[in-house]
Amino acid sequence: MSRNFWVGGNWKMNGDKKVIEGIVEFLKAGPLDPAVEVVVGVPAIYLEYAKNLLPQSVAVAAQNCYKVSKGAFTGEISPAMISDIGVKWVILGHSERRHVFGENNELVAEKVAHALDSGLHVVACIGEKLEEREGGKTEEVVFHQTKAIADKIKDWSKVVIAYEPVWAIGTGKTATPQQAQEVHKKLREWLSQHVSDKVASETRIVYGGSVTGANCVELSKEPDIDGFLVGGASLKPEFVQIVNARK
Ligand SMILES: O=C[C@H](O)COP(=O)(O)O
Numbered sequence: 001m002s003r004n005f006w007v008g009g010n011w012k013m014n015g016d017k018k019v020i021e022g023i024v025e026f027l028k029a030g031p032l033d034p035a036v037e038v039v040v041g042v043p044a045i046y047l048e049y050a051k052n053l054l055p056q057s058v059a060v061a062a063q064n065c066y067k068v069s070k071g072a073f074t075g076e077i078s079p080a081m082i083s084d085i086g087v088k089w090v091i092l093g094h095s096e097r098r099h100v101f102g103e104n105n106e107l108v109a110e111k112v113a114h115a116l117d118s119g120l121h122v123v124a125c126i127g128e129k130l131e132e133r134e135g136g137k138t139e140e141v142v143f144h145q146t147k148a149i150a151d152k153i154k155d156w157s158k159v160v161i162a163y164e165p166v167w168a169i170g171t172g173k174t175a176t177p178q179q180a181q182e183v184h185k186k187l188r189e190w191l192s193q194h195v196s197d198k199v200a201s202e203t204r205i206v207y208g209g210s211v212t213g214a215n216c217v218e219l220s221k222e223p224d225i226d227g228f229l230v231g232g233a234s235l236k237p238e239f240v241q242i243v244n245a246r247k
Contacts, residue, residue, distance in 0.1 A: 005033075005220070006160055006204045006227035007243045008061065008123060009234025010041040010091060019235070020046055024053045026237040032057065033244045036227070039123075040234065041091045044077050048085045061089030061123065064097055067110040069118065079118035090115050091123045091229075093149070095166045099129075105148035112159075113152035121158040123229065124149050125208070130167035138165075142183060143190050150191070156199045160206060162229040163187065168209025170231060177218045177225075180207045184224035213238035220245035 015023070023040075032038055034057070041061040042050045051060045066076035082090060092115060093108035108124070115122050126145040128138045142163065153159060163183055168175050175183075184205045192200035207219055208229030219225055230242055 003202065003204050003226045004037050005035065005246055006037045006039070006206055007245075008039045008041060008091070008160075008162070008206065008227070008229045009239055010063065010094070010208075010229055010231050011043065011235060012041075012063070012096070012231060013043055014235055015043065015046065017046070017049060020050050021053065023235065023239075024050070024055075026240060027058055028055050030240055030243075032240060033247045036243050036246075038243055039089050041089075041123075047082070047087050051085070051087060059089055060087045061091050061121075062087060063091050063094065065090050065092070065111060065115060065120075067107065067114045069114075079115040079120045083119055089121045089123065091125065091162075093125045093145070095125060095127055095164055095169055097125075099166065105145055108145075109148040109152045112149050116153065116155060116158060121160070123160045123162050123206075125162040125164055125229070127162075127164040127166050127169075127209070133165065133167060138183060139186055142187060146187060146190060147194065150195055156195070156203055160204045160227075161187065162206050162208050164208035164229060170210070172210050174210040174212075174215050174219075175207065177222050180219060181222035181224055184222070188224055211242060213241035216242045216245040 039059040039061050041063045062082045065079050069078045069080040092111045097103045126142050128141040132141045188200045204226035206227040211228045211230045212233050
């Protein structure tokens with residue numbers, strides 16, 4: 001089964017209109033490999049602005065949303081609102097949501113379920129902390145995070161899993177291709193055993209954590225790495241190189 005390469009740029013809480021115009025410029029200039037699905041995660045307030053400027057081939061993602069469609073939840077946005085402005089993706093369970101804002105597995109899973117039920121595509125993020133890796137708990141942690149989400153997913157066709165070891169995010173310490181491949185392969189085996197062979201072979205599992213123009217080609221050669229979720233480098237022209245890693 002061939003899985004389309006998928007590259008997401010997570011802008012996090014960065015940028016303003018001027019910066020967005022600059023990013024749009026280098027994305028338009030590309031050229032971006034047309035075989036790659038490209039999605040950029042934009043701060044909520046700029047979703048519509050970025051969507052209107054970006055080339056049609058680049059999709060837009062919200063970076064978070066809540067688990068219900070509307071109500072008294074000050075400061076939150078819902079999947080219904082994201083859809084309403086024509087945005088099709090949402091990133092959920094990012095390590096910053098988990099570790100800065102205290103989101104637990106249960107909340108992340110509820111958000112994933114509701115976003116999918118609302119018709120959005122979801123990037124579901126998982127990943128272990130440094131002390132967990134050093135304590136030999138990587139598999140236990142990522143399987144536990146995946147199970148919480150998997151238990152609530154009815155249709156996997158709109159799900160991308162992002163494996164992002166927390167120790168590699170924004171640190172310049174990328175996982176080696178072998179380290180990332182090992183976890184991706186284990187995750188695929190887990191999906192095969194606990195969901196289905198079809199879901200295991202068709203679901204994109206992308207890597208995130210200090211991906212750059214310099215390391216993306218080696219990472220992209222691994223058979224179970226189906227793309228990237230890129231933070232810092234997605235704000236720079238080198239993002240084009242990362243999109244084209246397999247070209
Ligand atoms: O969502 C993206 C990840 O947090 C990776 O961020 P980074 O590429 O800046 O390490």
